Amino acid sequence: MDFTLDEAQREIAGLAADVLAREIDFGRPPGPGGYDEQVWRALAKAGLLNLAVPAELGGDGLGLAEVAVLLTELGRAAAPVPSLTLAFGLLPLAALGTPEQRAWLLPEIASGDALVTAAPHEPSAPLATRPETRAVAESGRWRLTGVKTNVPFAAAATRVLVPAGTGVFLVDPRAEGVTVAGTTLRLDGVVVDEADQLGGADALEVLRRYAMAGMLALGDGALAGALDLTTRHVAQRHQFGRPLATFQAVAQQIADVYVASRTVHLAALSAVWRLHTGRDPQPDLDVAAYWLAEEAPPALATCHHLHGGLGVDISYPLHRYYAQIKELSACLSS
Structure with missing residues (x-):
């Protein structure tokens, strides 16, 4: 196996390094979302948030390998931006989202106008394989109850991918029954529609x-x-x-x-x-x-x-x- 970056990946790494070196100012206070929105917008303008968006939605149609190159550069620069939302939100949404979910959210993520994060961690159970959060079917809807921890940028997110029961659901962090305290997300009988469930048995x-x-x-x-x-x-x-x-x-x-x-x-x-x-x-x-x-x-x-x-x-x-x-x-x- 050869892990040498290909030409496209080298260009991504170089472009990301250039944008971050030019835009990052650690003296600048974070915006209302808790991150440097100027840097995030600059990454979007450079097309770096568009890497994994399918071509039919105006993206580059690339995948994890290219997003990982970008994430490595964001880590190398200690960039004050919501880096993990690319792996927690963008990639799983591109892989699992319904056509309607993808058409709605992916272009907004690519432009920097929306954040989608995820909540895979629970108390004393990081990356839980069997979530304790419950999902109960009820009259064509689902009612979610549980606690999620270490949810990156939960308060700033447009939607949070929430593993519950045997599925993953798109949850509005401002919906009734949702409480966000720092990086902790509490769900108390939160109602979501069938259209909010991501596809795939896995x-x-x-x-x-x-x-x-x-x-x-x-x-x-x-x-x-x-x-x-x-x-x-x-x-x-x-x-x-x-x-x-x-x-x-x-x-x-x-x-x-x-x-x-x-x-x-x-x-x-x-x-x-x-x-x-x-x-x-x-x-x-x-x-x-x-x-x-x-x-x-x-x-x-x-x-x-x-x-x-x-x-x-x-x-x-x-x-x-x-x-x-x-x-x-x-x-x-x-």
Whole structure:
């Protein structure tokens, strides 16, 4: 197998890096949705939110492999945008949505006018394979009851993909019976129509796998970004008249971070490749999730250590990578 990016994927990575380098301003406060809407709009204008939208809806008709390239660049830049909604919402909606659902939501996502996220996590059960959230059929409708945790950008979302019972449903986070508190979504007898259910008997598993692959790609980029930042720091910072990078102990520690980053990168690429090509991805998804959950947090701790006091300064970007890795690791450690 060859994981070398093809020409289109290299162009996506380069374009994303250019847009993010030009648009990101960490001094700019987040918008009402809790993210930098200017950066998100710039990504949409560049066509990067359109990658997985089918050609008949005006998109590029690409898939997970290309979206994963974008997610890796978003992680590398610690971009303050709703990155995971691409894997939690766009990809499963493109794969499972009815023609009406796709025609309504996918162009809106591509333009940056709508966010669709998902709620695959439940209390003490990240990426739950058998959701405790109930879906009870009632007079041609469904009534949903349960609690979802770690729902990215739930309050800003147009719709949330909610696994419940044996299906996945599109839920309006502003509907009666829905309570959003931070990233927790509570459903108290929320009524949804049959038209709000996504198709496919394997909808739960498809959503779960896309969510895993997206988190892995984003985490791969975040760890690589932290490594790049730390490598530049130890090359430029001097002690006793010499760059920190020339000290043997420092070189060994940064090498350990490099090994962890490359291992996560290879594992994530393999998992994404298998899912993208229709092979059974679960063993590779599980291996990559293990490596990210077990190796990335200690690697970030080493990066903090090598930065000294600068690493915990909120005006310095390292804490953004740490926060992202901590959140992703918690969700992948099931």
